[in-house]
Amino acid sequence: MSRARKGFSLNESKSKQEIYEVAEKLFSKKGYHGTTIREIAQARGILSGSLYSHISSKEDLLFQIVDDGAEAFLGALEPIVRSSEDAKSKLRQGLAAHIGVVTTQMDAAKVFLHEWTALSEFRREIIQDKRDRYENLWAELISEGISEGVLRDQDPKYLRILILSIGNWVYEWYKTTGDLNPEQLADRFMDIILNGAAFK
Amino acid sequence: MSRARKGFSLNESKSKQEIYEVAEKLFSKKGYHGTTIREIAQARGILSGSLYSHISSKEDLLFQIVDDGAEAFLGALEPIVRSSEDAKSKLRQGLAAHIGVVTTQMDAAKVFLHEWTALSEFRREIIQDKRDRYENLWAELISEGISEGVLRDQDPKYLRILILSIGNWVYEWYKTTGDLNPEQLADRFMDIILNGAAFK
């Protein structure tokens, strides 16, 4: 998550970070191609040329945002997968972690989930790898659930897709005011996923 | 769904339709802002200026694609909601219809689900209305399920979101080869949604 990673001075990294925050918001709202470098600069109160003492290109900006998003998801899920709790509560915590990332970093999450395809090949592959790693962590959680006898022994692929679909779509509808918090949401969804919505 | 709606001659509407198909593909792959009018023209084998005897603007093209998408979803779900079957099979059929639209018209569905926000205000509102209508149809299905005693009597909002999240995300991962067909997919997902993934 930290963007002050390469030993910039405090002021430099503060300026840089403000640019990232502004770009995150704009890329999330209007898309990467729909956002101009001049809009980003204007939102920071400077001229477009001045951006380039802090960034090297527009795509560089996108990559750092997308990569931060990837790291946020991985960093939230990894400790849960590695923990020694039972499979059921790991599944619940995993979904809460995912929803937590989406709701507390809505712009970055949306850019990560949707604008990463605008990256050029080399950098897109780096992100593809992290996406694969994240999916594999979920595959692990589900296969633990099956081997512990908590989950029905079905093709785990579609359960994984079902869970991630629910978690990913959150940025499309979630409002900070009026909706359940991430923990409550994860409880609600995981109750349906595990026990079903049917009346018994 | 029909694009030959305003009485154009056969040839005109054929040319027009080819432009829509090409634009659908490109908007889906690279986004509305990431696609240039020249790319669309080139994919049809003509020059950019020549497009404008068939369309009136780039945004017009987007609107027609998005609106067709909206109509496809509404047209597939409406007869199911109006039918007199039991709530459980209407829910299953509704999800199959939704997944059917997404998988058989993947490009149009993706553009409808994601690029509609690029529309200017007036036309975005028209689409917002149709999205609301579609959501309300689902709300109806769920409330029937509750009143028929098929579904647990919980806040229906999150069940509706859960179902639509699963259905909408399909375009992100579905491959025509190797995956289940829409009916099978809907069965699989609806089984988990109704009965849960937990072992009992």
Added chain:
DNA sequence: CCTACCGATCGGTAGG
């Protein structure tokens, strides 16, 4: 459907 072009804007740079 093409030729020929338009004003505007794009991402980015040089030099201070």
Added chain:
DNA sequence: CCTACCGATCGGTAGG
């Protein structure tokens, strides 16, 4: 961080 600008490309148009 600004001034001043670059070549390229954008959506779109006039006239055939």
